[in-house]
Amino acid sequence: MSTAVETRPALNYLNQETGIRSWLFTLDHKRIGLLYVASITFFFFIGSFYALLMRLSLLEPNGWLFGPGTYNKLFSMHGIIMVWFFLIPSIPTTLGNFFIPMMIGAKDVAFPKLNLLSWYIFMVGGLTTLFAMIHGGVDTGWTFYTPFSTSYSTTWVTTAALGIFIAGFGSILTGLNFIATIHRMRAPGMTWFRLPVFIWSQYATSIILVLATPVLAITLLMIGVERIFQVGIFDPALGGDPVLFQHMFWFYSHPAVYIMILPAMAVISEIIPTFSRKPLFGYEFVVYASMMIAALGFLVWGHHMFVAGQSLYSALTFSFLSYLVAVPSAIKVFNWSATMYKGSVSWDTPMLYAIGFIGLFTVGGMTGLFLAAMGIDVHVTDTYFVVAHFHYIMVGGAVMGYLGGVHYFWPKITGKMYPEGLAKLSALIVFLGFNLTFFPQFILGYMGMPRRYAAYAPEFHTLNVMSTAGASILGIGYLLPLAYFIWAWKYGADAGPNPWRATGLEWQTSSPPPRDNFEETPVVTRPAYDFGGMKEELHLG
Amino acid sequence: MANPIALLLREQYSTPVQQRETSKLGMWIFIMTEIMLFGGLFLAFSVYRMSFPQAFVKGSADMSIVLGSINTAVLICSSFTMALAVYSAETGNRRMLTVFLIATMILGLVFLGIKFTEYYQHYLQHEAPAVWFDHTGPDSGHLEMFFVLYFLMTGLHAVHMLVGEGILTAMVIRNHRGSFSADYYTPVEISGLYWHFVDIIWVFLFAIFYVEGLHLHKL
Numbered sequence: 001m002s003t004a005v006e007t008r009p010a011l012n013y014l015n016q017e018t019g020i021r022s023w024l025f026t027l028d029h030k031r032i033g034l035l036y037v038a039s040i041t042f043f044f045f046i047g048s049f050y051a052l053l054m055r056l057s058l059l060e061p062n063g064w065l066f067g068p069g070t071y072n073k074l075f076s077m078h079g080i081i082m083v084w085f086f087l088i089p090s091i092p093t094t095l096g097n098f099f100i101p102m103m104i105g106a107k108d109v110a111f112p113k114l115n116l117l118s119w120y121i122f123m124v125g126g127l128t129t130l131f132a133m134i135h136g137g138v139d140t141g142w143t144f145y146t147p148f149s150t151s152y153s154t155t156w157v158t159t160a161a162l163g164i165f166i167a168g169f170g171s172i173l174t175g176l177n178f179i180a181t182i183h184r185m186r187a188p189g190m191t192w193f194r195l196p197v198f199i200w201s202q203y204a205t206s207i208i209l210v211l212a213t214p215v216l217a218i219t220l221l222m223i224g225v226e227r228i229f230q231v232g233i234f235d236p237a238l239g240g241d242p243v244l245f246q247h248m249f250w251f252y253s254h255p256a257v258y259i260m261i262l263p264a265m266a267v268i269s270e271i272i273p274t275f276s277r278k279p280l281f282g283y284e285f286v287v288y289a290s291m292m293i294a295a296l297g298f299l300v301w302g303h304h305m306f307v308a309g310q311s312l313y314s315a316l317t318f319s320f321l322s323y324l325v326a327v328p329s330a331i332k333v334f335n336w337s338a339t340m341y342k343g344s345v346s347w348d349t350p351m352l353y354a355i356g357f358i359g360l361f362t363v364g365g366m367t368g369l370f371l372a373a374m375g376i377d378v379h380v381t382d383t384y385f386v387v388a389h390f391h392y393i394m395v396g397g398a399v400m401g402y403l404g405g406v407h408y409f410w411p412k413i414t415g416k417m418y419p420e421g422l423a424k425l426s427a428l429i430v431f432l433g434f435n436l437t438f439f440p441q442f443i444l445g446y447m448g449m450p451r452r453y454a455a456y457a458p459e460f461h462t463l464n465v466m467s468t469a470g471a472s473i474l475g476i477g478y479l480l481p482l483a484y485f486i487w488a489w490k491y492g493a494d495a496g497p498n499p500w501r502a503t504g505l506e507w508q509t510s511s512p513p514p515r516d517n518f519e520e521t522p523v524v525t526r527p528a529y530d531f532g533g534m535k536e537e538l539h540l541g
Numbered sequence: 542m543a544n545p546i547a548l549l550l551r552e553q554y555s556t557p558v559q560q561r562e563t564s565k566l567g568m569w570i571f572i573m574t575e576i577m578l579f580g581g582l583f584l585a586f587s588v589y590r591m592s593f594p595q596a597f598v599k600g601s602a603d604m605s606i607v608l609g610s611i612n613t614a615v616l617i618c619s620s621f622t623m624a625l626a627v628y629s630a631e632t633g634n635r636r637m638l639t640v641f642l643i644a645t646m647i648l649g650l651v652f653l654g655i656k657f658t659e660y661y662q663h664y665l666q667h668e669a670p671a672v673w674f675d676h677t678g679p680d681s682g683h684l685e686m687f688f689v690l691y692f693l694m695t696g697l698h699a700v701h702m703l704v705g706e707g708i709l710t711a712m713v714i715r716n717h718r719g720s721f722s723a724d725y726y727t728p729v730e731i732s733g734l735y736w737h738f739v740d741i742i743w744v745f746l747f748a749i750f751y752v753e754g755l756h757l758h759k760l
């Protein structure tokens with residue numbers, strides 16, 4: 001670890017103003033990013049708590065803790081909280097908010113007031129949904145499938161959907177802000193192809209946020225209208241088409257997977273070059289792969305409906321297009337691996353998460369191909385195979401990326417280092433716990449254990465106990481960073497401006513950064529990840 | 542002497558041009574979002590129009606083509622006055638800016654007035670789903686679907702009109718306070734973009750709801 005010789009400027013974004021009002025009314029993108037960190041951490045542990053209860057209940061084949069009604073609510077609320085109030089906002093609103101302006105050399109995002117408004121909208125949405133959960137919960141699953149959600153469920157569907165509807169506008173405004181920022185706020189000399197891949201990936205994510213989220217909003221609005229006014233939009237008894245709901249829902253929710261994974265890829269694309277001391281291999285290919293993933297993401301939603309009565313020909317088309325997504329994804333995995341090849345790789349905590357991400361994302365992506373094949377999909381539809389697959393993408397991919405990113409950027413955000421040994425240990429615990437939780441679920445699913453049931457056949461007992469054991473280990477792996485980050489915030493060693501000797505603009509300013517990010521507007525003359533051209537002074541320490 | 546334009550430059554920007562272009566880009570992105578929002582409803586309409594062609598044409602024949610056409614003309618006029626408002630702002634004519642903004646608002650209110658008259662007529666004809674809908678016959682369920690979509694889509698459009706009225710009110714107040722000049726009128730310009738967008742949505746709504754069943758009209 002290099003210790004910076006230069007003394008930190010006395011004033012930075014954290015101590016320039018103090019008091020609760022200076023946080024709640026801040027227009028500083030860095031502070032808004034931290035507001036989001038606090039909010040999504042809160043939602044993450046609520047969502048995890050529901051998961052813990054489910055896993056505990058599944059220790060016994062008869063589901064000893066909860067009956068089917070409660071169990072239905074548990075998995076619904078776990079999904080709703082985790083998808084909309086943790087995963088979707090996770091990296092963009094926290095690390096994205098903090099680092100997009102810094103990486104492009106700007107003072108702030110394009111619309112700071114809108115940025116703060118987005119956080120308030122997100123919180124109002126989150127608390128509305130939380131209110132629905134506390135008052136009785138929802139039992140439709142996070143997917144709100146009709147006609148169950150519109151005609152039969154007697155739980156708090158409308159309120160929960162309203163919360164998601166509201167939070168959606170926070171997402172849209174965040175995406176809008178990022179697109180405008182990346183287009184118009186770049187420092188002199190920061191051309192499109194000098195942008196770090198982090199920016200490109202966030203840009204692709206923002207496009208999805210802006211174009212897909214409104215479709216979810218209107219779909220949830222239609223659910224609300226149908227429930228409140230008792231009219232048939234999706235109700236087959238009144239001539240409605242429940243499959244139309246599935247089309248509209250997945251038109252958002254498949255791209256939503258890329259809202260979660262593209263930002264994680266953004267983080268990985270920063271970590272790998274830094275800890276390999278090499279420029280990202282095939283920069284332009286990675287950039288185009290990001291854009292291609294965003295574009296293809298809009299064309300594959302039908303793979304969620306192979307058994308929902310869609311025509312064979314559209315199913316074939318969706319199957320083929322889903323396979324195509326593997327191409328840009330594989331390009332990325334290949335390019336990250338090639339970046340490490342013959343680099344001088346160091347094994348700091350962020351790199352451990354990055355390498356874990358590559359492995360787990362590959363498993364998740366490959367099993368995604370199984371599910372894109374119609375024959376196998378019909379066999380494993382609604383089994384634990386699907387559950388395992390998307391947890392490899394969302395937890396193994398998105399959450400590992402988020403944790404890697406928080407470790408990587410922590411010294412810049414707080415100016416302090418976290419305890420490296422403990423961090424490495426917890427990265428290992430997360431990796432092991434995760435695999436122990438979810439790998440048995442692939443086998444369970446393939447053997448035919450259906451998802452979303454409170455009880456199961458006795459022959460699945462051993463694998464379920466393994467999964468629950470893994471979940472407990474994973475829980476420890478998540479609690480440890482929470483503890484040592486809180487500790488490091490106050491007692492961590494001074495990090496200095498650039499502890500990782502990274503190349504991005506964000507590392508060329510003090511840690512924590514000043515309110516306006518840079519003492520003066522930087523002028524960019526070199527491509528991203530130009531380790532050769534880095535000034536030698538930065539290496540001293 | 543302090544430069545009045547510099548005062549209007551928010552601190553995250555380096556030049557007024559950058560500020561103006563960024564604001565406009567922001568509104569264009571917002572309009573893309575709105576297209577997707579309405580797009581979901583247009584999709585639902587198309588699907589059910591294909592499934593139940595007879596009921597939908599029948600429903601369309603119950604629309605008042607006269608009121609619908611008048612409303613379309615009113616909105617197109619409001620787009621024209623809005624364009625003139627932006628032109629007045631551009632040329633620094635603050636008095637005419639207020640005049641045209643208020644003219645646009647009045648035309649918008651006329652539109653909303655006529656729209657609610659139509660809603661009331663549908664209510665009297667028992668064509669208001671969930672409130673008072675009684676039609677019998679084999680198609681009645683599908684006819685109800687037509688009216689659900691009609692109220693949902695034109696209702697969402699009307700909400701956008703109301704938001705537009707609010708935005709224009711804010712513009713009138715800001716102009717009254719002297720916020721705008723030939724050098725700085727970006728808020729007027731992007732309000733105009735929004736207003737035109739909402740008008741265009743109406744043109745599509747008019748086409749799908751009013752023109753469909755035109756041949757069945759007994760004028």
Ligand SMILES: [Cu+2]
Pocket residue numbers: 253254257300301303304
């Ligand atoms: Cu999908």
